[in-house]
Each structure stands twice: as C-alpha cells, then as structure tokens.
Amino acid sequence: MENLMMFFTSVPFLFIMNLLFLFIVKVIDNILGTSKTILIQKNKGVLAALSVVISQIIFYKLID
Numbered sequence: 001m002e003n004l005m006m007f008f009t010s011v012p013f014l015f016i017m018n019l020l021f022l023f024i025v026k027v028i029d030n031i032l033g034t035s036k037t038i039l040i041q042k043n044k045g046v047l048a049a050l051s052v053v054i055s056q057i058i059f060y061k062l063i064d
Contacts, residue, residue: 029055
C-alpha cells in the first residue's frame with residue numbers, strides 16, 4: 001500500500017497526469033474552435049460567440 005501511495009505522489013506520475021489533462025483541454029478547445037467555424041458558416045452567430053466565450057474562459061483558467 002505504501003508503494004502505491006509513493007507511485008501516485010511521484011513526480012513522473014503527476015507530470016504525466018498534468019500532460020494528459022492539458023491534452024484533454026486542448027482537444028475540447030479544438031472542438032470549440034471547429035464548432036465556431038461551422039456555426040459561422042450556418043449563420044448562427046450567437047452560438048458561435050458562445051463557443052468563443054467558452055474557449056476564452058478555458059484559456060484564461062489555464063494561465064491563471
């Protein structure tokens with residue numbers, strides 16, 4: 001049990017988890033960017049703006 005706790009608190013494990021989290025957030029941000037482009041093409045400006053707002057919130061939360 002002690003070895004398992006040492007593994008989950010080790011620097012390489014935390015580094016990998018951080019990279020995995022950033023990857024997932026980047027995928028979500030790319031989905032939002034693509035949806036913005038599609039929504040603009042379909043003349044749905046309000047939904048496109050909402051997509052941009054969510055993307056910006058994600059960005060500012062990451063750099064904070």
